[in-house]
Amino acid sequence: MKRALQEIQNILQEDIPSDPKSCVELDADCGSEPDFDQAPEFTLGNDTTAVQTFNDNFDSDDYIPLANFISTATTSASTSQPRDDISSTFRPPKWKKSYAMKLPGTFCEISGIPKHIQSMENITPLQLFRLFWTEDLLEIISFQTNLYAAQTGKNYKPTTPEEIDVILALNLVMGIKKLPSYKGYWASAPDLHDSYISSFMPLNRFGWLLNHIHLNDNSLIPSRQSPNFDKLYKIRPLLDIIRRNFRANYEPSEKVAVDESMIKFKGRSSLKQYIPKKLIKRGYKVWMKCAESGYCLNFQLYTGKQEYNV
Numbered sequence: 001m002k003r004a005l006q007e008i009q010n011i012l013q014e015d016i017p018s019d020p021k022s023c024v025e026l027d028a029d030c031g032s033e034p035d036f037d038q039a040p041e042f043t044l045g046n047d048t049t050a051v052q053t054f055n056d057n058f059d060s061d062d063y064i065p066l067a068n069f070i071s072t073a074t075t076s077a078s079t080s081q082p083r084d085d086i087s088s089t090f091r092p093p094k095w096k097k098s099y100a101m102k103l104p105g106t107f108c109e110i111s112g113i114p115k116h117i118q119s120m121e122n123i124t125p126l127q128l129f130r131l132f133w134t135e136d137l138l139e140i141i142s143f144q145t146n147l148y149a150a151q152t153g154k155n156y157k158p159t160t161p162e163e164i165d166v167i168l169a170l171n172l173v174m175g176i177k178k179l180p181s182y183k184g185y186w187a188s189a190p191d192l193h194d195s196y197i198s199s200f201m202p203l204n205r206f207g208w209l210l211n212h213i214h215l216n217d218n219s220l221i222p223s224r225q226s227p228n229f230d231k232l233y234k235i236r237p238l239l240d241i242i243r244r245n246f247r248a249n250y251e252p253s254e255k256v257a258v259d260e261s262m263i264k265f266k267g268r269s270s271l272k273q274y275i276p277k278k279l280i281k282r283g284y285k286v287w288m289k290c291a292e293s294g295y296c297l298n299f300q301l302y303t304g305k306q307e308y309n310v
Helices: 002-015 066-079 083-089 125-132 135-152 161-176 182-186 203-212 233-248
Strands: 041-044 047-053 256-264 272-274 282-291 296-301
Touching: 125 233, 135 161, 135 203, 135 233, 161 203, 182 203, 233 296
Parallel strands: none
Antiparallel strands: 041 047, 256 282, 272 282, 282 296
């Protein structure tokens, strides 16, 4: 501070003219009146902000004390002082770490089989299957199948949720007892004919349902250029309901895992993936969220790389 004041005094002594005719009194100690005709300019050092010019319109009420010039010069000198002086007076801010890692609280939720399953008596595999394949799904399939048949413009016999339930059961049995073609179960040859499967419905009805079964309205499918385009549109209701039922029938613990899984498939599909390092190299890739016991809590079928606008 003393050094800055000394510089100000030197500047004032160098810049103020010694000619008494051009001297303008800025202090009460001066005995003569200022000469306004010469309109001198006062500059303190290199600071152009401290320039005061007097003209013919000068008013005595515009008296500016010298202390204002000194304070202005002091500010200018302090901002233009050498780097060493700044570093000696500058104090860096003290940064505080406001973020702190907090340990998670104690897990108090009940995990495992929920109460609505524990309260069931004489549980059978069919009852557990009904928890995931619910009645609302059967109604959706029945309605959409009839809608698609009506859209074709051909005569048809409407199906029902009960009939959809039967065709699902037949497909499960056919997956256990496999034949080259589903028509073999109704064949007259004794080595192929299956009296159990063929007793539920005729061959023509089974074939008609396989050709017309639907889960979503084809007339409302978004175009490929639409931002709402979904490669899984035709089975989206099935995926949403199954995902909902998976979440509703198990209570997870605090430890869950998210990883990819593969559903084996070697047919033609744009969704088929090839991962050489997997045990199942070709098939559908599914992102899965699983509980510690291995139960699937949530899943998402991989449909390809997607771009998100953030």
